Amino acid sequence: MTKTTYAFYLQSAISFGAALMFVIGGIYFLPADGWVRAFLCLGALFLVNSSFALAKCIRDQQEDRAAERHVAPYR
Numbered sequence: 001m002t003k004t005t006y007a008f009y010l011q012s013a014i015s016f017g018a019a020l021m022f023v024i025g026g027i028y029f030l031p032a033d034g035w036v037r038a039f040l041c042l043g044a045l046f047l048v049n050s051s052f053a054l055a056k057c058i059r060d061q062q063e064d065r066a067a068e069r070h071v072a073p074y075r
Contacts, residue, residue, distance in 0.1 A: 004060040012053040019047035 026040030 003064065004057050009057045009061070012050060012057045015050040016047070016054045019043060019050045023047050 022043035023040065026036065026043045029036040030040060
């Protein structure tokens, strides 16, 4: 298994924040025309996608930390 790099973790966190801001902006402009509703749909899809990526990064870090703690001492 390959270890998740810090750059990928940072990218996932930044994309999650950006997606959240897009959804908030889309909700703010919801009463407008169809392009705003389309913007909200795209923002929601981006949020779901980046949420899965961020959850994967967090899970991988937790598994790495757990594996480091359970290493048998050298004899």
